[in-house]
Each structure stands twice: as C-alpha cells, then as structure tokens.
Amino acid sequence: MLTRGTLIYIGQRLLLIAFTVLAVSFAVxxxxxxxxxxxxxxxxxxxxxxxxxxxxxxxxxxxPIQYWNWLKGAIxxxxxxxxxxxxxxxxxxxxxxxxxxxxLGGAALLITLGLGTVLGVIAAARQNTWVDxxxxxxxxxxxxxxxxxxxxxxxxxxxxxxxxxxHGAFYYPLNWTGTYGTIEELSxxxxxxxxxxxxxxxxxxxxxxxxxxxxxYIRTARAKGLRQRIVILRHxxxxxxxxxxxxxxxxxxxxxxxxxxxxxxxGIPGLGKEFVExxxxxxxxxxxxxxxxxAALIGVANLLVDIAYAAIDPRIRY
Amino acid sequence: xxxxxxxxxEVKNLRTSFFTDDGEVKAVRDVSFDLYEGETLGIVGESxxxxxxxxxxxxxxxxxxxxxxxxxVLFRGKDLTKIPADELRHVRxxxxxxxxxxxxxxxxxxxxxxxxxxxxxxAHDVIKxxxxxxxxxxxxxxxRVPDASxxxxxxxxxxxxxxxxxxxxxxxxxxxPKVLIADEPTTALDVTVQAQxxxxxxxxxxxxxxxxxxxTHNLGVVAGLCQRVIVMYAGEIVEEGTAEQIFENPQHPYxxxxxxxxxxxxxxxxxxxxxxxxxxxxxxxPPPGCKFNPRCPFRIEQCFSDDPTLETxxxxxxxxxxxxxxxxxxxxxxxxxxxxxxxPGAASGVRPxxxxxxxxxxxxxxxxxxxxxGDLRGS
Numbered sequence: 001m002l003t004r005g006t007l008i009y010i011g012q013r014l015l016l017i018a019f020t021v022l023a024v025s026f027a028v029x030x031x032x033x034x035x036x037x038x039x040x041x042x043x044x045x046x047x048x049x050x051x052x053x054x055x056x057x058x059x060x061x062x063x064p065i066q067y068w069n070w071l072k073g074a075i076x077x078x079x080x081x082x083x084x085x086x087x088x089x090x091x092x093x094x095x096x097x098x099x100x101x102x103x104l105g106g107a108a109l110l111i112t113l114g115l116g117t118v119l120g121v122i123a124a125a126r127q128n129t130w131v132d133x134x135x136x137x138x139x140x141x142x143x144x145x146x147x148x149x150x151x152x153x154x155x156x157x158x159x160x161x162x163x164x165x166x167h168g169a170f171y172y173p174l175n176w177t178g179t180y181g182t183i184e185e186l187s188x189x190x191x192x193x194x195x196x197x198x199x200x201x202x203x204x205x206x207x208x209x210x211x212x213x214x215x216x217y218i219r220t221a222r223a224k225g226l227r228q229r230i231v232i233l234r235h236x237x238x239x240x241x242x243x244x245x246x247x248x249x250x251x252x253x254x255x256x257x258x259x260x261x262x263x264x265x266x267g268i269p270g271l272g273k274e275f276v277e278x279x280x281x282x283x284x285x286x287x288x289x290x291x292x293x294x295a296a297l298i299g300v301a302n303l304l305v306d307i308a309y310a311a312i313d314p315r316i317r318y
Numbered sequence: 319x320x321x322x323x324x325x326x327x328e329v330k331n332l333r334t335s336f337f338t339d340d341g342e343v344k345a346v347r348d349v350s351f352d353l354y355e356g357e358t359l360g361i362v363g364e365s366x367x368x369x370x371x372x373x374x375x376x377x378x379x380x381x382x383x384x385x386x387x388x389x390x391v392l393f394r395g396k397d398l399t400k401i402p403a404d405e406l407r408h409v410r411x412x413x414x415x416x417x418x419x420x421x422x423x424x425x426x427x428x429x430x431x432x433x434x435x436x437x438x439x440x441a442h443d444v445i446k447x448x449x450x451x452x453x454x455x456x457x458x459x460x461x462r463v464p465d466a467s468x469x470x471x472x473x474x475x476x477x478x479x480x481x482x483x484x485x486x487x488x489x490x491x492x493x494x495p496k497v498l499i500a501d502e503p504t505t506a507l508d509v510t511v512q513a514q515x516x517x518x519x520x521x522x523x524x525x526x527x528x529x530x531x532x533x534t535h536n537l538g539v540v541a542g543l544c545q546r547v548i549v550m551y552a553g554e555i556v557e558e559g560t561a562e563q564i565f566e567n568p569q570h571p572y573x574x575x576x577x578x579x580x581x582x583x584x585x586x587x588x589x590x591x592x593x594x595x596x597x598x599x600x601x602x603x604p605p606p607g608c609k610f611n612p613r614c615p616f617r618i619e620q621c622f623s624d625d626p627t628l629e630t631x632x633x634x635x636x637x638x639x640x641x642x643x644x645x646x647x648x649x650x651x652x653x654x655x656x657x658x659x660x661x662p663g664a665a666s667g668v669r670p671x672x673x674x675x676x677x678x679x680x681x682x683x684x685x686x687x688x689x690x691x692g693d694l695r696g697s
Binding site: 242 | 412486
C-alpha cells in the first residue's frame with residue numbers, strides 16, 4: 001500500500017501542515033499581543049517597574065521581532081516561559097497537558113467510531129424493527145444534545161446523585177486526583193464527549209449500510225453461499241465505512257472543540273482547560289503554544305483520515 | 319457423457335411476488351420448467367417479464383419486498399424453497415452458481431479479485447483449503463485472463479468489463495457446480511467481448527457438462543448457445559421448445575414478434591426495425607384473458623375473456639405454447655407471412671370488447687388511437 005507515490009503525497013501533506021501551523025501561530029501571536037492588557041496587570045506594577053518587567057520578557061519589542069524570537073525557540077520545542085507562573089518553562093507543561101487531552105480525545109474517538117458503527121450496523125440489519133427505531137432515536141438524541149449539556153447532566157447524575165444514593169460507595173469522583181487520570185476518571189468525560197459524535201456516526205453508518213446491502217456485489221456475495229455474518233461484516237461493512245471515514249475529519253475537529261468545554265467542566269488538566277485559562281491570564285506564550293499544537297493536531301488528524309481512506313478503498317490512491 | 323434426459327433442476331408452479339405500496343406485483347406467475355443434465359437452457363423475454371426474478375427465486379435471492387408465494391424448486395430431491403437457510407447457503411455457489419449482468423457492480427470494489435474468488439471456495443468444502451490459492455490462479459487462466467498470477471491481486475476497478483465477467487465466471491466455477499445460472503452475462507459488454515464470453519460458456523458446458531441457464535433478451539445469443547429455449551412474457555412461460563422449434567416454427571405471436579424484431583444482416587438497409595407495439599403489462603393489474611392481448615396482431619375474442627394454458631404444439635411434446643390462436647392458424651387464416659401492419663388486432667381485425675375498453679380507459683390504459691399511431695409512424 002505504501003507506494004512511492006503515497007510517501008511523496010504524505011511528505012507533501014506534512015509540508016503543507018507545517019506551513020499552516022506556521023501561519024496559525026503568527027496570526028494567533030499577533031492577535032493575542034494586540035489584545036488590551038498585559039500579563040502583569042494584576043501585579044500592582046506601575047510605570048517604570050512595569051516597563052522594566054515588560055522589557056525583561058521582551059514584550060516591548062515590535063511584534064514581528066517578538067514573533068521571530070519566539071519562533072526560534074519553538075522550532076526547537078521550546079515555547080518559552082510562562083508569564084503567569086514566572087519563569088516556568090512552558091514546553092513540559094503543555095506536552096503533559098497535550099497527552100492528557102490526547103487520551104481523552106482518543107477515548108472519545110474510540111467511543112464515537114466504535115459505538116457509532118456498531119449501532120449503525122445493528123440498526124441497518126434490523127431495519128424498521130423496534131431495535132432500529134430505538135437505536136435511531138438514541139442517535140438523534142445523541143447528536144441533538146450538545147456535549148456540554150450532556151456533561152452537566154453526567155456530573156449531576158454520576159458525581160452527585162450516585163454519591164448520595166450509594167452513600168459515597170460508588171460514584172464518579174469529580175476531582176481529578178493525579179496529573180494523567182485513571183480509566184475511571186476518563187470514562188465519564190470521554191462518554192460525554194463521544195456520545196454526541198457517535199450519534200452522527202450511527203446515523204451515517206446505518207444509511208450507508210442500507211445503501212450498500214442493496215448493491216449488486218452483496219447479491220453476488222450471497223449467491224456465493226457466504227454466511228450472512230460474513231456478507232454483512234466483510235462485504236457490506238467495509239464499503240459502508242467509506243462515507244464514515246469521509247466525515248471522520250470534521251468529527252475529530254468536533255471532538256477537539258468539545259474537549260475544551262468538557263475539560264473545563266470536569267476540571268481535567270488538559271490542553272482545553274489550559275487554553276481557556278491562559279487566555280484569561282494573558283499568558284501569551286502558553287496560549288500560543290496551545291493554539292499551535294491544536295493546529296498541528298488537526299492537520300495531522302486530517303492526514304491520518306486521508307490515509308485511512310486509501311487503506312479502506314483501493315480505488316483511492318495518492 | 320451427461321444425460322440430457324434426466325432433469326437436474328425442476329421448477330414447479332413457481333410464484334414470486336413483490337409486495338409494494340401500490341399492491342402485489344406478481345412477477346413470476348406459475349412457472350414450471352425442467353433443466354436437464356448437461357444442457358444449456360435459454361430464457362428470453364423483454365425487460366421486466368420475470369426472467370431474472372425466476373432464477374433469483376431458485377436460489378432464494380429475491381430480496382426485500384419480494385417473496386416466493388408458491389411452488390417448488392426441486393434439486394436433488396429437495397425443495398430449495400423449503401430447506402433451512404444454512405442448507406440453502408450450501409447449495410448457493412457450491413451446487414448452483416450464478417453470474418450476473420453487470421460485472422462491475424457485481425464485484426466488491428474494496429476486495430481484490432483473488433480474494434473474492436478464494437472466498438467462494440472457502441465458504442464450501444469442495445476444494446481442499448491448501449489448494450485454494452493455486453486453484454484461484456488456475457481458474458483465472460481457465461477463463462483466459464492473461465497474466466493471471468499477477469492479475470489475481472488486482473482490484474475490480476483495475477479489470478476491464480470483459481475481464482470482470484471472466485473473473486465472475488471463474489468465481490462461479492470455483493466449486494465445480496452442477497448448474498450455472500448466467501443472468502444476462504453479456505449485456506454490459508461490447509460485441510467482441512460478448513462473443514468471447516459466450517464461447518467460454520459453451521466450452522464450459524461441453525467440457526465439464528455443467529448445465530447452464532442462460533437468461534438474455536438477445537435471441538442471437540440463444541440461437542448460438544442453447545439447446546432449449548423458454549420464452550417468458552408478463553411473468554409466465556408463453557412458449558417452450560428446442561432452439562430449432564422456437565426459431566424455425568414459433569407458435570406464440572409474442573415469440574414470432576420477438577424473432578421478427580431481430581435486426582438481420584440480410585435485410586435491406588432501408589427497412590425499418592420491426593418493434594412490438596406497446597409495453598409489457600402492469601403486473602399489479604394485468605389485462606384479463608391472455609396477457610399479450612393488448613399487443614397481439616392476431617388476437618381473437620376469446621383472448622380477452624379466457625387465459626390460455628400451455629399446450630403441446632403438433633406432435634412433439636417438447637414444444638408447448640400458451641395461445642388460443644397459434645402462428646399456424648395466423649399463417650393460414652390471417653396472412654401472417656405477408657403482414658406489415660403489426661398493430662394490436664391488425665391481422666385479425668378484433669378490437670377489445672366495449673366493456674373492457676371503458677374499463678381500460680378508466681384505468682388510464684387506453685387502447686392506442688390507430689390514427690395517431692399512424693401519424694407517428696408516417697413521420
């Protein structure tokens with residue numbers, strides 16, 4: 001599958017992603033530095049002291065020069081120091097938060113695709129029965145309720161009511177204890193994040209399956225005497241996956257956007273939470289690092305989707 | 319040598335309907351025929367006359383709204399319409415294989431050709447599993463796919479139309495079936511490729527003794543390949559006989575019209591193609607009497623009231639036709655030999671009974687206005 005052409009294509013895409021990330025980082029850098037206020041606004045610094053502090057961190061220089069200085073470090077993985085927690089290097093913080101978010105987002109994506117495709121296939125296989133109607137209804141509810149609403153309900157149900165009902169024996173602990181979180185700690189937020197998108201996947205998988213099982217090649221598969229299970233999973237499902245993969249890019253973006261809200265609601269120390277807090281604190285360097293990572297993440301995710309696309313459909317070659 | 323007097327497959331009074339919102343579409347109406355060992359049987363008729371549905375019903379492949387509502391399909395003493403799904407699954411592809419009209423859409427686009435051929439063998443225990451891979455290549459070579467060992471790894475979109483149909487045939491033959499059903503196998507292919515595929519089928523029939531049911535609307539294909547022919551119209555068999563009987567001595571006006579509508583190399587260039595007036599009837603509410611009466615030039619009064627049955631023609635009981643008039647009488651009494659006007663009732667001068675015309679007009683199926691038709695033809 002990995003032909004020379006494919007490798008060249010991947011190389012080109014990576015180059016394109018690099019340019020996009022660069023452009024995003026500059027735009028965000030310029031925008032954030034143009035906001036009124038500064039990182040030291042709470043520190044009762046005035047006049048010459050403030051000017052000296054600004055000068056120390058190079059914040060008095062023209063924006064293009066500041067950007068150039070930032071970029072020189074960023075290329076080496078050094079995103080500078082935090083301006084809120086003074087002199088704390090950002091890179092370790094941001095990469096740690098990034099891995100937390102990746103776990104959360106990965107779990108949500110797994111729920112989205114796993115649950116979504118399984119339910120979609122079942123609904124299609126049982127078309128127009130109560131099973132289908134139940135699953136379709138859940139799918140509609142799923143993608144009608146935004147993840148932040150679902151998250152709030154989950155906090156209430158699993159964090160508060162369950163605690164009260166079981167007298168603290170079994171509930172979802174709302175306070176994230178460690179830095180990385182356990183599977184239990186990840187579970188509820190990941191479900192809150194993934195259920196919304198899994199509703200969309202269910203709907204698309206069901207429609208694709210219903211379309212595919214009417215195709216001539218399914219008739220051929222049946223005429224060959226294959227088991228029904230094999231006809232559905234090997235012949236129908238692989239073809240039905242093509243439209244699912246084609247919306248996977250937008251789904252991943254939805255999950256990333258959703259994670260910002262979910263992390264803040266559940267108090268998860270991830271990129272999404274940092275994203276909001278750093279902006280509020282005027283912690284330019286962290287905000288820019290987070291933005292840049294998001295841009296890179298979305299670019300790479302879309303590339304992976306396109307590679308998956310070619311892996312599933314042999315007619316697509318780059 | 320195959321015994322061509324012993325039926326291998328017997329279809330008895332088969333009925334298949336599609337239950338749509340508009341009503342029950344009786345697509346196959348009481349169809350009976352035998353397929354003998356080692357023979358090639360042609361089923362011909364216009365689009366929508368129930369050819370495909372008949373053979374799909376044999377293997378229980380009618381989907382969705384379709385349902386077999388009666389009759390039997392006897393294969394090796396078992397009724398395929400009654401046996402459990404898992405038993406029927408083992409008849410499909412192992413004993414009775416099927417190839418379809420459009421070889422592109424009939425192959426799965428995301429699986430390699432070789433995979434799809436091998437899979438047919440893994441599904442049954444006819445071929446030893448160790449031999450399957452090698453047999454896949456052998457089969458492709460057998461159906462004359464060049465460079466088979468390399469091409470077997472290709473995907474369907476990398477194959478040409480003719481090659482795809484060859485691959486389909488290879489797949490069909492993989493388990494050495496007793497019967498091969500070919501549903502319009504050459505319709506989507508160009509003429510030279512058609513000839514190659516047909517030759518392949520003929521060789522297969524002669525070399526392995528596989529019985530073939532060949533569905534087509536191309537009478538030329540039937541003439542070159544089939545020993546016996548069944549003519550279907552509106553879900554029914556209207557005539558059946560040996561290829562010679564059907565081509566030399568057609569007795570049903572529909573068969574006669576089909577043969578007449580075939581373009582021939584030896585006719586004048588200026589001559590118009592002779593088509594059959596009108597369209598096949600609505601299978602939800604077909605006309606009373608003979609279903610061909612709205613289009614038949616030789617119809618008589620009886621055709622509007624009574625539905626004829628299949629009866630032997632002459633003294634050979636292999637030749638049967640479902641007609642009150644028969645071409646023998648049409649030639650003798652209605653001048654069929656020199657007939658140029660083939661509009662409904664043109665040769666016999668019989669118009670539908672008044673009560674029927676009113677009913678037809680109510681149900682929007684209006685008898686064609688003779689003058690208007692004349693205008694159209696003159697232009």
